[in-house]
Amino acid sequence: MAETILAVDDDIDILELIQMSLTAEGFDVITANDGMSALEKATAYSPDLILLDLMMPVMDGFEVIGKLRAETQTRTIPVIMLTARAQTHERVQGLHAGADDYVTKPFDLDELTARIEAVLGRTRSTKYINPLISTMGDWFTEEGVEQLASHLETAAVIQQNLIPQKAPDLSGFDIAGFLRSSMTVSGDFYDFIPLEDNRLGIAIADVRGKGIPAALLMVMIRTILRLICREETSPAAVLKRINDLLAIDTDPDLFATMVYGILDSAAMTFTYSSAGHCYPLHLKNGGAQVDELKMGGMILGTFDHAVFESETIPLAPGDELLLYTDGVTEAERKSDETFYGEERLSAILQSNSDQPAETLCQTIETALFDFSGTDHRDDDVTIVVIKVKDGKE
Amino acid sequence: MTVDIRKQEGVTILDIEGRIIGSDSLALKNIIDEQVDDAKEGNANILLNLADVRMVDSSGLGIIVASYTAVRKKGGRIALLQPGGNIRSLIVMAKLVTVFDRYEDEGEAIASFYKSNN
Numbered sequence: 001m002a003e004t005i006l007a008v009d010d011d012i013d014i015l016e017l018i019q020m021s022l023t024a025e026g027f028d029v030i031t032a033n034d035g036m037s038a039l040e041k042a043t044a045y046s047p048d049l050i051l052l053d054l055m056m057p058v059m060d061g062f063e064v065i066g067k068l069r070a071e072t073q074t075r076t077i078p079v080i081m082l083t084a085r086a087q088t089h090e091r092v093q094g095l096h097a098g099a100d101d102y103v104t105k106p107f108d109l110d111e112l113t114a115r116i117e118a119v120l121g122r123t124r125s126t127k128y129i130n131p132l133i134s135t136m137g138d139w140f141t142e143e144g145v146e147q148l149a150s151h152l153e154t155a156a157v158i159q160q161n162l163i164p165q166k167a168p169d170l171s172g173f174d175i176a177g178f179l180r181s182s183m184t185v186s187g188d189f190y191d192f193i194p195l196e197d198n199r200l201g202i203a204i205a206d207v208r209g210k211g212i213p214a215a216l217l218m219v220m221i222r223t224i225l226r227l228i229c230r231e232e233t234s235p236a237a238v239l240k241r242i243n244d245l246l247a248i249d250t251d252p253d254l255f256a257t258m259v260y261g262i263l264d265s266a267a268m269t270f271t272y273s274s275a276g277h278c279y280p281l282h283l284k285n286g287g288a289q290v291d292e293l294k295m296g297g298m299i300l301g302t303f304d305h306a307v308f309e310s311e312t313i314p315l316a317p318g319d320e321l322l323l324y325t326d327g328v329t330e331a332e333r334k335s336d337e338t339f340y341g342e343e344r345l346s347a348i349l350q351s352n353s354d355q356p357a358e359t360l361c362q363t364i365e366t367a368l369f370d371f372s373g374t375d376h377r378d379d380d381v382t383i384v385v386i387k388v389k390d391g392k393e
Numbered sequence: 394m395t396v397d398i399r400k401q402e403g404v405t406i407l408d409i410e411g412r413i414i415g416s417d418s419l420a421l422k423n424i425i426d427e428q429v430d431d432a433k434e435g436n437a438n439i440l441l442n443l444a445d446v447r448m449v450d451s452s453g454l455g456i457i458v459a460s461y462t463a464v465r466k467k468g469g470r471i472a473l474l475q476p477g478g479n480i481r482s483l484i485v486m487a488k489l490v491t492v493f494d495r496y497e498d499e500g501e502a503i504a505s506f507y508k509s510n511n
Contacts, residue, residue: 004416028416043423044419044420044423044424045416045419045420046416046419206451208451208452208455255455255458257451257487275488276486276487276488276489277486278486279486294486296488297488298487298488298489298492299458299487299488299489302458302462303492326450326451330450330451332414337412337448339448339450339479378415379451
């Protein structure tokens with residue numbers, strides 16, 4: 001995700017200049033031309049950094065910094081002051097008030113960009129734990145952040161260990177999973193659960209929201225899934241139990257989408273149910289046709305009255321199933337504000353159907369990169385590919 | 394994304410324009426939360442006018458779901474006016490067609506709040 005910079009200056013020409021040059025550097029730039037609207041926009045948009053002119057009428061930059069630092073939501077946003085060359089005293093005062101750096105006017109655009117990069121580089125690691133900082137309130141200190149960062153790294157390792165470390169071995173099938181997290185901890189996950197009678201449980205889920213709250217909910221869902229998947233016979237019943245437990249225990253704002261399916265290697269079927277998740281794709285008839293698998297029910301965790309249905313589809317040699325999260329279809333090409341979308345995904349599945357499952361995951365990831373022109377993702381990307389071997393392999 | 398707020402016959406109408414993606418979602422959530430906070434208990438009647446919304450991503454849909462629960466808690470109702478393009482397919486995919494009342498006509502949408510309240 002492009003980082004967002006809020007530029008504040010009462011001089012419209014300077015604002016335009018800043019906006020133009022920082023946009024060219026790949027930042028999202030929003031602007032404000034007085035202190036009041038700067039505070040409003042800082043609260044509304046939670047920018048990654050604020051460029052703040054000190055000398056403004058009505059509410060000057062010092063007052064703005066003071067107010068930013070007094071509010072939980074804005075206290076950690078880094079601020080770079082824009083000051084006149086002569087104002088040494090003001091610069092010191094600004095740094096005391098809580099600014100992170102300063103640039104003197106008239107400024108060189110390269111210097112401005114370099115300063116922004118330097119400040120963002122220092123604060124990037126702490127940004128990810130902002131959800132926690134608000135709960136810590138006045139306890140928030142730099143040591144606290146460092147401690148949290150190390151806890152977060154530990155959490156990320158624990159979480160990575162919850163993702164299957166290798167592809168499952170199911171006779172007649174070639175299966176692979178891929179997850180790339182946009183943050184240290186992720187809200188996406190996938191899972192392979194061996195069931196009796198040569199069946200395999202396959203799950204993919206996307207928890208709305210990001211960072212720690214999403215990761216905690218992900219761990220809850222995975223745990224419930226692992227506990228109950230052998231008790232319930234149908235995927236719909238599994239999703240219903242997960243939904244009802246989440247609806248009781250969590251804030252309705254926290255929700256997830258998920259597909260759970262059972263691959264039966266003896267019956268050659270896939271029985272699945274989808275909780276508001278992106279439709280899995282089923283490539284069949286020797287690659288000639290791609291079906292969307294739409295059966296299921298509502299998103300998980302918000303509505304205790306949600307109901308789910310399962311569907312069983314027959315599989316033939318050469319068929320492929322593609323499960324994915326919306327980080328794939330919502331990968332964005334900035335130049336014309338277009339999402340990658342299901343049609344492109346479906347096409348790439350068709351034209352690369354001869355690839356092994358693991359290679360196909362990489363092919364899709366590469367296609368996303370080629371499409372969006374960046375490997376910096378706004379969202380986690382998760383892909384699961386299931387291929388029915390056609391006897392030649 | 395830009396949002397204009399107007400009140401009509403006790404219904405708060407949010408005219409949203411542009412795209413609701415990425416950080417727009419958070420801004421929209423703040424705006425809706427404010428309106429819900431300001432509303433009298435049992436009277437949080439919110440109509441999201443999506444006629445001029447070009448694109449919504451899943452986090453945008455997430456905010457609309459979150460608003461639904463916030464409004465319900467306060468006692469009230471949220472409805473959607475002219476959800477077009479991809480938001481319609483997102484709602485279908487999330488199986489939320491039965492959750493959100495959708496209207497094509499503003500007058501009809503406003504009138505619906507009085508039917509359900511009385």
